[in-house]
């Protein structure tokens with residue numbers, strides 16, 4: 238469980254304003270909101286890439302904002318992160334990318350390390366792309382390779398920044414499901430940034446809505462249609478999903494109406 | 500950011516850079532890679548430039564020393580000292596600031612904007628140490644070879660003028676380049692080269708590491724890196740020369 242307590246962060250102007258939330262273990266915690274609302278800054282603040290101006294962030298009781306750089310670096314071996322643009326190392330092959338955290342931190346034998354990397358790559362269905370370079374594979378494959386790299390050290394916390402940006406709907410769905418499966422399989426605390434209502438409805442278990450740098454709402458996907466949080470209603474209504482529902486609903490009503498006329 | 504803040508954040512970055520690597524095995528792999536990229540890949544350009552400059556300096560020196568009062572060996576001596584004292588360290592490093600500096604800053608800058616540096620940080624790797632330390636140490640290690648190669652091929656360039664043309668005899672040239680030879684000039688140039696290598700690699704790394712924005716900013720960072728490291732090289736050139744030669 239990650240407890241975020243009253244964090245604020247400003248760059249040129251304020252970006253995060255007094256955000257508090259609880260992110261639960263073994264669940265997919267979704268941070269949703271419009272582009273520019275501060276999701277990425279929130280995630281990078283939680284992991285400590287951005288230093289917060291005020292507030293505390295407790296990982297199962299350990300406050301990362303008070304850790305010394307060295308302790309924080311050590312602690313980070315329990316985290317994995319999937320970046321918006323995958324952030325694979327260009328100069329390394331897919332296998333070498335996944336081997337990298339192991340080479341850096343694992344004291345297992347080379348054979349065990351290799352087996353672990355291949356296991357993770359097979360888990361994300363990339364068993365046959367081991368020797369390709371990131372520039373030689375598709376966006377969806379890059380995302381999967383990045384997931385394999387993020388989970389190779391058995392993290393307790395997994396962060397995914399817009400895991401399906403730039404992907405087609407089917408690939409998006411596969412990536413979302415993969416992340417959810419991994420979360421349940423290994424009991425990870427997973428945090429996912431997204432602005433995609435499809436993802437919310439597909440894999441959202443604990444949903445945090447960020448509006449202009451403030452937490453405006455938190456709940457489950459069942460509660461999302463039933464709230465008086467105005468910005469959240471606008472956000473949900475603007476999504477394609479809602480339009481589709483509305484169209485479906487309208488078609489349904491028309492169908493019913495036709496039946497009645499008959 | 501003003502100049503003082505920049506110097507401050509440069510110092511902070513260097514403090515993070517100079518530490519023991521997390522894994523020596525990874526360091527040596529990077530180190531050898533950088534020796535190849537910055538050193539061996541710069542050898543060809545170093546040789547070509549040095550041969551031609553050596554030849555040109557020889558022609559010019561023949562003209563400048565055609566005064567009958569000056570001894571025969573004046574040409575060779577002047578060519579040698581120009582190369583040893585100035586060309587093979589300062590000018591060579593200014594040229595390499597363009598080649599090596601821009602490649603370091605654009606490589607690190609691209610890693611910054613594509614979040615590869617964040618990815619290293621989040622793994623708990625000291626990204627400054629992992630990325631920058633091998634680049635700086637490799638360049639400082641290989642620069643003496645480049646400096647000495649430049650001296651050798653510069654003098655060879657001059658020799659080729661004596662060999663292929665009749666502006667100066669081989670005997671005069673060879674006698675000149677040996678006349679009143681001061682071995683410390685080589686040490687002096689190598690010391691300058693090592694200092695300049697540090698300047699080039701660390702400033703380029705700093706500009707790359709602190710890029711914000713997109714590919715346009717990466718391009719601008721590498722231009723800034725080359726311009727700034729060139730100016731600082733010129734400054735240190737004066738200071739080191741005062742310190743070591745007078």
Ligand SMILES: Nc1ncnc2c1ncn2[C@@H]1O[C@H](COP(=O)(O)OP(=O)(O)O)[C@@H](O)[C@H]1O
Pocket residue numbers: 248249252270271272273274275276277278279
């Ligand atoms: N490194 C930075 N420096 C200055 N401003 C930033 C930085 N990162 C983000 N911002 C600003 O913070 C706001 C939120 O950005 P971000 O968290 O990326 O939004 P999103 O919700 O789309 O991920 C934006 O207005 C952006 O300009």
Ligand SMILES: [Mg+2]
Pocket residue numbers: 276277321398399
């Ligand atoms: Mg974002």
